[in-house]
Amino acid sequence: MTSAATWTSFIKSIASYNGDISSLTAPPFILSPVSLTEYSQNWSEHVDLLVEPNFITENDASKLGASAGEPIELLRMLAVIRWFVSTLKSQYSSRSEELGSEKKPLNPFLGEVFVGKWEDASKEGKLGETILLSEQVSHHPPITAYAVENKKNNTILEGYNGVRASMATTALNVRQYGHAMLEFRNFNENYLITLPPLHIEGLLAFSPHVELEQKSYIQSSTGYYTVFEYSGKGYFSGKKNSFKARVYKNFEESKKKENALYTISGQWSEKSNIAKGASSPSSKNDLFFSARECEAQHLKVKPMEEQHPLESQKAWAQVADAIRKGDYDLIHNAKSELENAQRELRKTEEANNAKWNRRWFDEVDYSAKAATDDDIFVKLSKMANLSIKNVVSGIDADSSKNDEVETMSHWRFVPENFDNETEIKI
Numbered sequence: 001m002t003s004a005a006t007w008t009s010f011i012k013s014i015a016s017y018n019g020d021i022s023s024l025t026a027p028p029f030i031l032s033p034v035s036l037t038e039y040s041q042n043w044s045e046h047v048d049l050l051v052e053p054n055f056i057t058e059n060d061a062s063k064l065g066a067s068a069g070e071p072i073e074l075l076r077m078l079a080v081i082r083w084f085v086s087t088l089k090s091q092y093s094s095r096s097e098e099l100g101s102e103k104k105p106l107n108p109f110l111g112e113v114f115v116g117k118w119e120d121a122s123k124e125g126k127l128g129e130t131i132l133l134s135e136q137v138s139h140h141p142p143i144t145a146y147a148v149e150n151k152k153n154n155t156i157l158e159g160y161n162g163v164r165a166s167m168a169t170t171a172l173n174v175r176q177y178g179h180a181m182l183e184f185r186n187f188n189e190n191y192l193i194t195l196p197p198l199h200i201e202g203l204l205a206f207s208p209h210v211e212l213e214q215k216s217y218i219q220s221s222t223g224y225y226t227v228f229e230y231s232g233k234g235y236f237s238g239k240k241n242s243f244k245a246r247v248y249k250n251f252e253e254s255k256k257k258e259n260a261l262y263t264i265s266g267q268w269s270e271k272s273n274i275a276k277g278a279s280s281p282s283s284k285n286d287l288f289f290s291a292r293e294c295e296a297q298h299l300k301v302k303p304m305e306e307q308h309p310l311e312s313q314k315a316w317a318q319v320a321d322a323i324r325k326g327d328y329d330l331i332h333n334a335k336s337e338l339e340n341a342q343r344e345l346r347k348t349e350e351a352n353n354a355k356w357n358r359r360w361f362d363e364v365d366y367s368a369k370a371a372t373d374d375d376i377f378v379k380l381s382k383m384a385n386l387s388i389k390n391v392v393s394g395i396d397a398d399s400s401k402n403d404e405v406e407t408m409s410h411w412r413f414v415p416e417n418f419d420n421e422t423e424i425k426i
């Protein structure tokens, strides 16, 4: 069967599917040789922008497109927004750009890890090294936890991600669970970042690609609060990968759009502009970020022969090779071998009443903390009126969806576990 015919029959086969993407057997030509644990690197392919808030001073207003005299905390929120916008192309459109379409990532096994580092690419040597730790902390449902740490500037990003998907008429709707938290320890400032809903369009046209939709939020411990709205081709702006971000003094102020201090809008995969106040900037306003002009810095990963068996690229090497060769039988055999080995592991654990120990992350039950304010996640969620339950990322605390869920457990980085790590080298 031609690949177009195979694809069409595949799309028909998933028309009524709903739930765990990993249960789908997509045609080999849409499979990616890359595992989802590798996607955590997309949070930091612009290390300079991630670390920038450490170097911001009052005089930097103009380079952020802000007017002089703005509070330093507002400038730092703008710098965090610029970093967040810079992650979106890596996260959501890099594969379509490099490979011609979105691909289906390998479904990580429990305990799979992916690590690497970004070396200091600055001329002044002010960035220092940044490391990535990514670990598959759950297989059913698939959940990846990650930490990006820049010790020289006391800056750490940590978070986790799980997805649920369901087929709509012509698109695959994807909802993200989890969040990211960014901490600048030099000045004790934290940011809570929610994950946008997305859908995969172009399925019938046999060229699947991601489009972001609805909203996501950034809440700072300084009070500043940003609302992102996403849209694609055919929406109000008509261009693909469009977004509009409005920055407010705090959540309360965001109740009225005209209270916006700044508005940033454009395309997250191309250019965006910034203007003071609530009106949408045009390309005549100050340029805020240009994805094309800021080359992504790719993570440095050690050679396969130096990798531990649990490291993603080593563990999936045979399957990845088979996918690159398009050898359908080899893909099936290599995948089954890995998956059978995992099933045996689970059975042994069950027999010994043992359970797989997570390496660098812990699942924290927040039901005991919900009433307190000393936990930064609880504090920032309350400031932004966000649910702290295991609901879709960015759900309002007053939403009826909140009542459908009881659990509130979240994956948290345990630095001392990594400090005591003896087997996995960066």
Ligand code: 1KG
Pocket: 014, 021, 024, 026, 030, 039, 040, 042, 091, 092, 102, 103, 104, 105, 161, 163, 172, 174, 176, 200, 208, 210
């Ligand atoms: C299986 C789909 C893949 C997605 C949706 C998995 C999750 C990926 C996430 C949300 C993970 C967290 C990252 O920070 C951001 C991110 C980016 C891309 C998301 C993946 C896109 C992939 O599309 C896959 C489905 C579409 C098509 C390629 C194959 O069709 C099917 O296999 C039908 C399910």
